[in-house]
Amino acid sequence: MVQDYHKLQVWQRSHHLSLRVYRYTARFPREERFVLVPQMRRSAASVATNIVEGCGRATPADFSRFLTIAIASIAELHYQLELARDLELGNPADNEAIRREAKEIWAMLRSLRERVRGAG
Numbered sequence: 001m002v003q004d005y006h007k008l009q010v011w012q013r014s015h016h017l018s019l020r021v022y023r024y025t026a027r028f029p030r031e032e033r034f035v036l037v038p039q040m041r042r043s044a045a046s047v048a049t050n051i052v053e054g055c056g057r058a059t060p061a062d063f064s065r066f067l068t069i070a071i072a073s074i075a076e077l078h079y080q081l082e083l084a085r086d087l088e089l090g091n092p093a094d095n096e097a098i099r100r101e102a103k104e105i106w107a108m109l110r111s112l113r114e115r116v117r118g119a120g
Helices: 009-025 036-055 060-086 092-119
Strands: none
Touching (some): 009 060, 009 092, 036 092, 060 092
């Protein structure tokens, strides 16, 4: 099952999303540096990280399990972005763009997981 994750568009977009989340949260107020900021960054990085780990596994079932974890992480990030929006943290336009991107990645992950399950 080992494959080069760099070739997966969903990984490329997830990696880009992580970079965007890091930049977006860098402008949050100081009091959020130890609360919401690390949670959002971990959630974002977890998506790409779990894709990478799944690519390194031996079976489609293993890969599917890590894609499920990535889906849970993107769902968590999506909520955290809603929370940041409602707390009026960061630039609203950036928040909306990141949430839109996260939703698209979420759909890509579900689609890939279904294809991987079909291969197993």
